[in-house]
Amino acid sequence: MNLDKEVALAHRLADAAREAIRPHYRSGLSAERKGDASPVTVADRAAEEAMRRILTAEVPQDGVHGEEFGASEGRSGRQWVLDPIDGTTAFLAGRPTFGTLIALLVDSFPVLGVIDQAIAGERWLGISGKPTSFNGRAVSTRACRExxxxxxxxxxxxxxxxxxxxxxxxxxxxxxxxxxxxxxxxxxxxxxxxxxxxxxxxxxxxxxxxxxxxxxxxxxxxxxxxxxxxxxxxxxxxxxxxxxxxxxxxxxxxxxxxxxxxxxxxxxxx
Structure with a gap:
């Protein structure tokens, strides 16, 4: 299965999420004003909305399953699965170990996955049947004898x-x-x-x-x-x-x- 177009799309989704998230990281808004939405909820929603806008424009036939705004099945047998901020606690604590998760499911199984860290500028990309890359370079797990x-x-x-x-x-x-x-x-x-x-x-x-x-x-x-x-x-x-x-x-x-x-x-x- 050639996923070149989908990979390019996933990169654009991750870029859009980064732009939406960065201004809210360590912004401390929630501490200052009572009743103000916390930075994570603002960043979460903005990032998912940005990704959904792109998907709606480019692959309207595909389903979308997002943490913030629910799931639509689509009619292609394919579904994009989005978690704009995985690691809410880390985000609120100012720790750059949260990530944006983007997956493409085909017939219920993940065939493409992105883990993106917006602050460190780190992106892991996994594609079914291909080596995983980190910022464009192949990476691999290590052996563990015992x-x-x-x-x-x-x-x-x-x-x-x-x-x-x-x-x-x-x-x-x-x-x-x-x-x-x-x-x-x-x-x-x-x-x-x-x-x-x-x-x-x-x-x-x-x-x-x-x-x-x-x-x-x-x-x-x-x-x-x-x-x-x-x-x-x-x-x-x-x-x-x-x-x-x-x-x-x-x-x-x-x-x-x-x-x-x-x-x-x-x-x-x-």
Missing amino acids: LADAAIATTGPHYFSQDEGDVFMALAAKTDHKRMIMGGDCYNYALLASGFLDVVCEAGLKLHDYAALVPVVEGAGGLMCDWNGDPLHRGSAGHVLALGDPARLEDVLEAMGGHAHHGAHDGHGH
Whole structure:
């Protein structure tokens, strides 16, 4: 599938989101005036509106699923999935680890993904069947010989239920948890694609949180799946695993499997 036109469009979407977001970053408006919308809500809406304007003008036949303004199916079997600011907490704290996520789904599976960091000017692009690029240069995940050597990341413990937290801690205990990263949202997956992290494990993600990550991680040689080891698609429940080294999948599922409440060994095809 030739996605050259779609890639060019995705770059324009990311550029438009950057322009909309930058003026609101560290602007501190919400602290000054009571009842004023927070910078993140203003930036979020402005960025999604800017991207939707372009999509409506150029690919009116495609569906759009955005975090702020809902979903339309379209009539092409293709859907653009947008998360203008993934990492609201980081944005409000003035940390440049939030990102704009743009994905293209064809028949419910992500085939193109962008992770864009507006402030640092960093952009990861993943295209099905092609190597992932970072600002135009190919990047790849790193090998991880033993789970005990793995650097693991998650956005935070408060995103897990008690059960899910137990599963995560069981996995983390088998990794090099002195190097565990808390916080980071989509940025962790980008860093894993560039070879700086080995495992990311999260729950409660929505389609707009994970769709763009899949082509980026997999194009860099990594693997993304749910907590059963199954591929992610539009209907996934939001339990997400990313591995820099796909050879560690069995070890990861085994580490989680003693606790997983939904059968970590059912049908992941190994």
